[in-house]
Amino acid sequence: MQKISKGIGNLNVALEGSRKVFLVCDSSFPFLSIKEDLEKMGKPYVVFDQFTPNPLYEDVCKGVDLFQATHCDTILAVGGGSSIDVAKCIKLYCKMDKDKLYLEQEYKDTGVKLIAIPTTAGTGSESTRYAVIYHNGKKQSVTHESIIPDAAIMEPKVLKTLPIYQKKCTMMDALCQGIESWWSVNSTDESKKLS
Numbered sequence: 001m002q003k004i005s006k007g008i009g010n011l012n013v014a015l016e017g018s019r020k021v022f023l024v025c026d027s028s029f030p031f032l033s034i035k036e037d038l039e040k041m042g043k044p045y046v047v048f049d050q051f052t053p054n055p056l057y058e059d060v061c062k063g064v065d066l067f068q069a070t071h072c073d074t075i076l077a078v079g080g081g082s083s084i085d086v087a088k089c090i091k092l093y094c095k096m097d098k099d100k101l102y103l104e105q106e107y108k109d110t111g112v113k114l115i116a117i118p119t120t121a122g123t124g125s126e127s128t129r130y131a132v133i134y135h136n137g138k139k140q141s142v143t144h145e146s147i148i149p150d151a152a153i154m155e156p157k158v159l160k161t162l163p164i165y166q167k168k169c170t171m172m173d174a175l176c177q178g179i180e181s182w183w184s185v186n187s188t189d190e191s192k193k194l195s
Contacts (some may be wrong), residue, residue, distance in 0.1 A: 002127060002149060002150060002151075002152060003150065004078045004127070004149045004151070004152045005152075005153055005154070006154045006155070006156075008034045008037045008038075008117070008155045009173070009190070010151075010153050011037070011038070011115075011117075012042060014055055014115045014150070014151040014153060015043055015074065015076075018043055018073045020043065020045065020046070020071060020073055020074070021041065021043045021045040021046070021072060021074045021075075022045070022046055022048060022066075022067050022070065022072035022074065022075045022090070023038070023046065023048065023076050024048050024049075024054075024062075024063065024075060024076070024078070024079070024084075024087040024090065025047065025049050025079050025083055026049060026079040026080065026082060027049065028087040028119060029047075029078065029079070031045050032078070032119060032161060033157045033158055034117070034156055034158055044063055045066070045072075046066065046067075046072055047075070047080070047190075048067070048068045051086050052082075053082050055089075055132075055133045055134065056096055056126075056133065056135070057087045057102075057103065057134065057135035057150050059133075060090060060093065060102075060133055061093075061102070062185060063087075063090040063094050063096050063099075064087075066067070068094060073112065073113070074113040074115065075091050075113070076115045076116075077114065078119060079113070079118075079119050079120075079129055079130075080118065080119045080120040080125075081120070084123070084125040084126055084131075084156040085125055085133060085142075086129035086133070087116070088142070088143055088147035089133055090129075091110055091114045091146070091147055092110065092130075093111045094149050103135060103142070107142075107147035109119075110144070114147070114174045115150070115151045115153065117152075117154075117155060118152070118154070119158040119159075119162070120162065120173075121170045121173075121174050122165065122169040122171065122172070122173025122174035122176075122177060123170075126152040127142055127149070129142050129145050129147055129148050130142070130147075131147060132177050139189075140173060157182075179195070181195040
């Protein structure tokens, strides 16, 4: 069951038992108000930021290779939906046969801890079992229960550094997702309340 908490101060609790962290972040990382908190997390870490805004399969493969080579045991995704989706795929693919296309192999829980700190509001990627990547120019939906992050840390102050255009986009994204959730044929009283 996912643990959702508010405030970067909860990161150390989420990292309990971790030895080495694989930090998946995008180009906004140097400008985040929580950058120093993350750099002082008290665990050795490796940064992976070599992916495009609409992540490619090849980007994820590079992340899997680096994750394996650096012997990390926990993935920390910091960023918008793309960062979190890349981290989810790295978690899912990190124990698969690298000589075969990951998208065609059976998905299994790898047991790797995944923590997400969203820096936007609206994608909801920090709490879903879905990820999106692109392979050969086509959008691929990756779905598995095990890629729901173990912990999601909501830190409102990261939105202060978000450019106004991105703030507007994330607001509209959150509004649309709320409406879709309300209208869904699978909605429940609980999901409508949250919508």
